[in-house]
Amino acid sequence: MTWSFAVATQRREVASDAEEALAHVTEVYGEATAALRHISAVQAAPCSPAHIREMLQLAEGSPVVVNIGYGRGDLVECNSWGPLSYRLEKARAAETMPDGVGVAVNWRPKNFGTDRAMLVLRSGGYSVLMDQRGFYSDWGGSDGSKLESVSLASGTALLASYAESRPPLKSDDDAVRSSFAADGWTVTVSQPAITFAGYLSSQRALLVPLAVALALLFGLLAILWLRYGLSMAGEFRAAVRRREISAHYQPVVELATGRCVGAEALARWRRADGSQVSPDVFIPLAERAGLIARVREQVVAAVVRDLGRWLRANAEAHVSINLSASELRSESILQEFEETFRVSGIDCRQIWLEVTETSLIDMAEARPTLVELRRRGHRLAIDDFGTGYSGLSYLQQLRVDILKIDRCFVEVIGSDAATRDVTGLVIALAHQLELDVVAEGVESEAQAAYLRQRGVAYAQGWLFAQPLPADGFLVFWSSQPGRIAAS
Numbered sequence: 001m002t003w004s005f006a007v008a009t010q011r012r013e014v015a016s017d018a019e020e021a022l023a024h025v026t027e028v029y030g031e032a033t034a035a036l037r038h039i040s041a042v043q044a045a046p047c048s049p050a051h052i053r054e055m056l057q058l059a060e061g062s063p064v065v066v067n068i069g070y071g072r073g074d075l076v077e078c079n080s081w082g083p084l085s086y087r088l089e090k091a092r093a094a095e096t097m098p099d100g101v102g103v104a105v106n107w108r109p110k111n112f113g114t115d116r117a118m119l120v121l122r123s124g125g126y127s128v129l130m131d132q133r134g135f136y137s138d139w140g141g142s143d144g145s146k147l148e149s150v151s152l153a154s155g156t157a158l159l160a161s162y163a164e165s166r167p168p169l170k171s172d173d174d175a176v177r178s179s180f181a182a183d184g185w186t187v188t189v190s191q192p193a194i195t196f197a198g199y200l201s202s203q204r205a206l207l208v209p210l211a212v213a214l215a216l217l218f219g220l221l222a223i224l225w226l227r228y229g230l231s232m233a234g235e236f237r238a239a240v241r242r243r244e245i246s247a248h249y250q251p252v253v254e255l256a257t258g259r260c261v262g263a264e265a266l267a268r269w270r271r272a273d274g275s276q277v278s279p280d281v282f283i284p285l286a287e288r289a290g291l292i293a294r295v296r297e298q299v300v301a302a303v304v305r306d307l308g309r310w311l312r313a314n315a316e317a318h319v320s321i322n323l324s325a326s327e328l329r330s331e332s333i334l335q336e337f338e339e340t341f342r343v344s345g346i347d348c349r350q351i352w353l354e355v356t357e358t359s360l361i362d363m364a365e366a367r368p369t370l371v372e373l374r375r376r377g378h379r380l381a382i383d384d385f386g387t388g389y390s391g392l393s394y395l396q397q398l399r400v401d402i403l404k405i406d407r408c409f410v411e412v413i414g415s416d417a418a419t420r421d422v423t424g425l426v427i428a429l430a431h432q433l434e435l436d437v438v439a440e441g442v443e444s445e446a447q448a449a450y451l452r453q454r455g456v457a458y459a460q461g462w463l464f465a466q467p468l469p470a471d472g473f474l475v476f477w478s479s480q481p482g483r484i485a486a487s
């Protein structure tokens, strides 16, 4: 049971107790009015022995009536115990109940004990005395419920006794209260409000085993995750050692003509069981294990092996390669690239280099490497543009050539999302900076049309092609009108 459910349940319980209390009050009152009706119908001479006997029998036979008195004027002449030898004034009825019976509340008769509070029902010459404690006792509420007050419609509350004066209510304490009114009566029932600590303790029998079960489950999951992570890390390390990282190529198309102009190389790792592991998993693993440079080196080797001939045959085509932040911190990549592209005969201008905004946070470390790579002819692209945390200050410190608009700005095109307008602003900004724009993650013709209309030069995404193995990419390239595959 949840906490809010427990609170609502308590409120419902107190409300139902209030209804029950009111039923009890009207029942008690009903017994007294029944006695009043009965005695009013008796034909005996007033205050005769027969009349007094009737009054005594009724009082003794009723659980709620204490005494019945009779008198023709303002004084009681006789009651259930006999004719009165002293002067006793009748209680004055201050209110009238819906059934027409006049009542005096909280009457304190001298000869019944000083703390007893009586309700007196007046009709004809009769006064029926009820002990008001009867309203408060045996009303049958739930455990912890207390009948706080019984009042008349006027608001006058009935004391249970003068010794134990119930009203006025304390309205500012920590209790849940409910009032119910009907037939000229209003009752208020209360229960101490459940506290959260009390709730927890009441749920202990359920919560303790649940907590233990959850702790065991989490422990087990942590162990499995750790073992999986460790085995995955070990497996990956071995795969890198065996040079098993390959590349797939996602075509980049020119939006104005629809023609493929190049590709993005995306690292791929196929495990021994044939399953592919997403780069979203193994690239962070490589970063943590200090293996990212070796992964990138294998991707570059794959590009040279897979597409070297094609690049040499198509001087205007390009392949872009992702660089990680850690690789920009050292200059070792410079020598490696220099050698690789010189030996393979690939023009550096055909190798675009993608870096994310976030990797440029430490510009002082990244800048020298990137400036030198660009001087050699590589084109620099800012990947996932708009999703980094670096602000745009890097654009003042580093000359770049291309902005790759992140998928999240493309997928909102045509939707009602608040970021929809940002897409247009990002494109306008890139144009203002005289940069080429590549839109990522284009999946629909409507998105392509929007981008084309705003002068975006290039796009990649499932609308055109998924990342393809080298063979598939070359088939895609040569199927374009006017394109020839490398022979």
Ligand SMILES: Nc1nc2c(ncn2[C@@H]2O[C@H](COP(=O)(O)O[C@H]3[C@@H](O)[C@H](n4cnc5c(=O)[nH]c(N)nc54)O[C@@H]3COP(=O)(O)O)[C@@H](O)[C@H]2O)c(=O)[nH]1
Pocket (backbone or CB within 6 Å): 250, 264, 265, 266, 267, 268, 278, 279, 280, 283, 295, 296, 299, 322, 323, 324, 383, 384, 407, 440, 441, 442, 443, 460, 461, 462, 463, 467
């Ligand atoms: N440092 C390096 N990071 C790399 C390298 N290879 C990949 N990555 C990064 O891993 C991330 C996931 O890449 P991947 O699972 O390959 O996903 C790419 C595409 O498949 C996917 N994509 C392309 N088009 C669509 C599309 O229309 N819809 C859609 N839902 N997804 C699409 O996007 C990923 C390419 O993202 P990006 O690089 O931002 O262009 C990814 O962050 C890679 O960068 C690596 O060698 N080094």
